[in-house]
Amino acid sequence: MLRIYALLFLLSLSMTSGKPVYAKDSLLLAVHPYLAVKEIEKKFTPLVEYLAQKTGKKIIIRVGSNYQEHIRFIGTDKVDIAYMGPASYVSMTKEYGKKPVLARLEVNGQAFFQGNIIVRKNSNIKTIQDLKGKRIAYGDPNSTMSYIVPHHMLHKAGVYAKHPSTHDFLYSHNNVAMAVLSGDFDAGAVKPAVFKKFESKGLRTLVLTPKISEHLFVARTDLPENEITVIRNAFLDMRNSDEGLAAMRAIKKNITGLVKVSDHHYDNLRVIINETDNFNK
Amino acid sequence: MRLLYIKAYKDWIVLVIVLLLIFFSGWIVFVKQTQKELEYNYNQSKNEAKLVSTLIQERLQKHDYQLAVNFINDWATNSPDIVEITLYKDNGFEFVSYKSPLQADNVIVEEVDISYSYEGMARLKIIKSIDEVYADQKLTLYQLLCGYFFIALVFCFLVYTNRRTKIQKKELVYENKRRKESEESYIREKEKAEASAISAKKHAAEKDKINIELESEVNERLKAENDLKNLNDTLEEKVLDRTAELKKLNAKIGDIARSSGMAEVATGVLHNVGNVLNSVNVSVGVIREKINKTKACNLSRVVSLLEDNKENLAEFIVEDERGKQIPEFLCALGDQLDIERENLINELGSLTNNLEHINNIIHMQQSYAGNYGVSEHVSLPELVEDAIKINMDGIDDHNVEVIRAFSEVPVVSLDKHKLLQVIINLVSNAKHAVIESGVSNKKLFINIRGGDKSVIIEVKDNGVGIKEEDMPQLFVYGFKKRLHGHGFGLHNSALVAKELNAEIKAYSEGLGKGATFTLELDLND
Numbered sequence: 001m002l003r004i005y006a007l008l009f010l011l012s013l014s015m016t017s018g019k020p021v022y023a024k025d026s027l028l029l030a031v032h033p034y035l036a037v038k039e040i041e042k043k044f045t046p047l048v049e050y051l052a053q054k055t056g057k058k059i060i061i062r063v064g065s066n067y068q069e070h071i072r073f074i075g076t077d078k079v080d081i082a083y084m085g086p087a088s089y090v091s092m093t094k095e096y097g098k099k100p101v102l103a104r105l106e107v108n109g110q111a112f113f114q115g116n117i118i119v120r121k122n123s124n125i126k127t128i129q130d131l132k133g134k135r136i137a138y139g140d141p142n143s144t145m146s147y148i149v150p151h152h153m154l155h156k157a158g159v160y161a162k163h164p165s166t167h168d169f170l171y172s173h174n175n176v177a178m179a180v181l182s183g184d185f186d187a188g189a190v191k192p193a194v195f196k197k198f199e200s201k202g203l204r205t206l207v208l209t210p211k212i213s214e215h216l217f218v219a220r221t222d223l224p225e226n227e228i229t230v231i232r233n234a235f236l237d238m239r240n241s242d243e244g245l246a247a248m249r250a251i252k253k254n255i256t257g258l259v260k261v262s263d264h265h266y267d268n269l270r271v272i273i274n275e276t277d278n279f280n281k
Numbered sequence: 282m283r284l285l286y287i288k289a290y291k292d293w294i295v296l297v298i299v300l301l302l303i304f305f306s307g308w309i310v311f312v313k314q315t316q317k318e319l320e321y322n323y324n325q326s327k328n329e330a331k332l333v334s335t336l337i338q339e340r341l342q343k344h345d346y347q348l349a350v351n352f353i354n355d356w357a358t359n360s361p362d363i364v365e366i367t368l369y370k371d372n373g374f375e376f377v378s379y380k381s382p383l384q385a386d387n388v389i390v391e392e393v394d395i396s397y398s399y400e401g402m403a404r405l406k407i408i409k410s411i412d413e414v415y416a417d418q419k420l421t422l423y424q425l426l427c428g429y430f431f432i433a434l435v436f437c438f439l440v441y442t443n444r445r446t447k448i449q450k451k452e453l454v455y456e457n458k459r460r461k462e463s464e465e466s467y468i469r470e471k472e473k474a475e476a477s478a479i480s481a482k483k484h485a486a487e488k489d490k491i492n493i494e495l496e497s498e499v500n501e502r503l504k505a506e507n508d509l510k511n512l513n514d515t516l517e518e519k520v521l522d523r524t525a526e527l528k529k530l531n532a533k534i535g536d537i538a539r540s541s542g543m544a545e546v547a548t549g550v551l552h553n554v555g556n557v558l559n560s561v562n563v564s565v566g567v568i569r570e571k572i573n574k575t576k577a578c579n580l581s582r583v584v585s586l587l588e589d590n591k592e593n594l595a596e597f598i599v600e601d602e603r604g605k606q607i608p609e610f611l612c613a614l615g616d617q618l619d620i621e622r623e624n625l626i627n628e629l630g631s632l633t634n635n636l637e638h639i640n641n642i643i644h645m646q647q648s649y650a651g652n653y654g655v656s657e658h659v660s661l662p663e664l665v666e667d668a669i670k671i672n673m674d675g676i677d678d679h680n681v682e683v684i685r686a687f688s689e690v691p692v693v694s695l696d697k698h699k700l701l702q703v704i705i706n707l708v709s710n711a712k713h714a715v716i717e718s719g720v721s722n723k724k725l726f727i728n729i730r731g732g733d734k735s736v737i738i739e740v741k742d743n744g745v746g747i748k749e750e751d752m753p754q755l756f757v758y759g760f761k762k763r764l765h766g767h768g769f770g771l772h773n774s775a776l777v778a779k780e781l782n783a784e785i786k787a788y789s790e791g792l793g794k795g796a797t798f799t800l801e802l803d804l805n806d
Binding site: 137174183 | 344345346347350370372374375376398401403
């Protein structure tokens with residue numbers, strides 16, 4: 001019973017002061033809910049063990065209940081380390097300010113990614129301009145790849161001017177691909193992996209979206225510098241050790257390494273998001 | 282017997298008809314059941330497809346294709362009878378096409394249209410295996426066939442048993458007979474075997490016993506042999522001594538034997554003489570009595586009466602009353618004296634015969650001492666009469682009735698006195714037997730019968746009879762039944778009969794039932 005009271009006391013202190021409860025001998029790693037909680041825990045366990053070995057501290061995973069909560073926890077420094085998508089990072093910095101960035105993913109040797117705007121192979125749509133008035137399928141409205149960037153791109157291309165197109169959020173890249181293939185939608189935005197998966201069934205890429213910097217790890221603002229350095233070095237060294245490679249590939253099969261990251265790598269996305277906000281106003 | 286089974290063709294025809302009916306009814310039920318089962322599966326498949334399509338429709342309307350695909354995959358994975366399931370759009374795009382590794386020969390194909398948007402329709406195609414249904418039906422068919430064959434067997438068995446029971450009733454009588462015979466023969470063989478086993482055991486035991494005895498005997502003999510060897514040395518001396526002693530003893534035994542023989546001879550003589558002397562005494566007694574009672578003594582009174590009147594004798598005879606009776610008296614006395622004289626002569630004849638017989642007995646005994654008896658022609662009836670006469674004293678006194686039955690037999694040539702002696706003895710024994718029995722009608726039956734080869738003299742009485750156990754000792758010397766008997770008569774008679782080439786046989790049915798003695802004379806010699 002005493003332990004519970006002590007825990008509640010510490011929790012109340014942390015809520016008021018905004019400090020993580022595991023400050024001394026453990027680090028809290030937050031991950032956005034892009035998969036089921038158990039699957040995320042499974043994918044990140046090798047990384048947790050790797051970091052614990054490198055930092056000498058216990059690493060605890062925390063999966064956010066949704067993207068907004070995840071952003072809020074990072075923004076308010078309630079977690080020590082966070083894994084974020086590019087759009088979430090831009091939203092977080094816009095609302096809560098910059099945070100110490102640790103490293104970003106390098107997938108297939110590239111630290112950035114591009115989305116695919118897809119149509120059926122036998123579709124009459126040949127250019128982005130042909131999408132005017134067509135039905136367009138997007139994934140999650142918070143998804144960089146399946147909504148924010150492609151929507152901004154189409155908007156800039158004037159697809160939504162004069163002959164407004166209709167679009168719908170299907171909350172899954174696979175749903176987008178199948179929606180296009182089934183003819184329910186004329187086009188859609190998906191990440192490259194999903195495009196490759198369904199390409200043989202009759203999809204083709206109409207256009208690629210602009211390059212966006214990859215997912216990244218950030219740290220709590222007031223995390224000691226030496227600890228940040230230790231963690232950052234640990235991330236950057238992952239490609240050089242078997243444990244590190246195994247930990248990376250557990251998160252995503254085609255990760256080739258974690259590389260240096262800077263806030264300006266996300267400036268183009270920041271512009272896109274700001275402009276998108278303006279489109280919606 | 283096999284023909285009896287075959288002849289039950291009516292039973293078998295009925296059985297075949299019943300079995301065919303059962304088979305066809307079973308087949309109809311099976312076909313109906315199979316149709317019903319298939320129909321059920323079709324309906325179930327259709328309902329299942331409808332349900333699935335409804336659920337998929339909801340997801341498709343929300344454009345959650347992935348969820349629809351996941352649902353189909355999950356459902357197909359958990360449905361073992363799904364062979365193939367495809368969800369496709371009318372433009373040919375397949376959302377999902379699940380193919381099970383299951384190989385099915387019999388399937389149900391169900392297709393359902395799913396309308397979820399204005400841009401066309403999706404279609405759900407389900408191919409479901411009904412191999413299991415067919416397998417179940419096949420199993421049911423096998424079970425049905427097994428059941429059918431079982432029923433057929435039961436029916437066959439019942440018919441067979443029924444027929445057999447009938448036949449067995451007939452067989453039972455023969456079987457019982459046969460079994461009895463076999464049991465009896467088995468028991469006999471068993472008894473034989475047991476008897477032989479017992480006998481073998483007994484033989485073995487006896488053999489063992491004999492072996493042991495032989496062994497001990499051999500030992501004893503060996504020992505005795507040794508003893509004999511020891512004794513042998515001294516034996517010769519002893520033999521000489523013993524020989525001398527034996528010679529003395531032989532001389533003594535010869536004397537004793539001679540004495541015994543003489544005694545036996547003397548006993549025989551005395552017995553025979555005694556028998557005759559009885560008759561002699563009787564004859565003498567009769568003569569004495571006759572003399573005592575003779576009327577001749579009255580003659581002296583007549584003589585003295587005549588002497589007293591000798592002077593006037595004529596006057597006395599003519600005038601005196603007493604004198605007048607004298608002539609008449611003398612005539613009567615003369616007649617009486619004639620009778621008495623005749624009786625006395627007869628009696629004296631008998632006495633003479635007896636004395637002659639005694640003389641012959643003595644003479645006969647003398648013949649044993651070296652003289653031989655004389656053979657003479659003998660009339661057997663006469664001789665038997667003599668023997669009866671000799672025994673007449675007891676016969677008259679005790680009112681014994683003598684019944685004679687003499688056949689005509691040839692005159693025989695033999696020693697008359699020896700034969701008489703035997704017959705007297707037989708008649709005497711019979712007489713004493715009837716007297717001692719105390720029966721009221723004492724009877725002696727004396728028969729003479731025979732021919733040229735042999736003659737039988739039979740003396741039969743209704744006297745005391747002879748016990749069965751006494752029969753073998755009847756002719757043994759010293760055996761006697763009467764208080765005053767000598768135990769010699771029958772013994773001597775048997776010996777004498779043998780000398781006469783005759784044989785005495787005795788018969789009796791027991792005490793109180795009389796006895797019969799026969800003397801059979803062989804006339805061949």
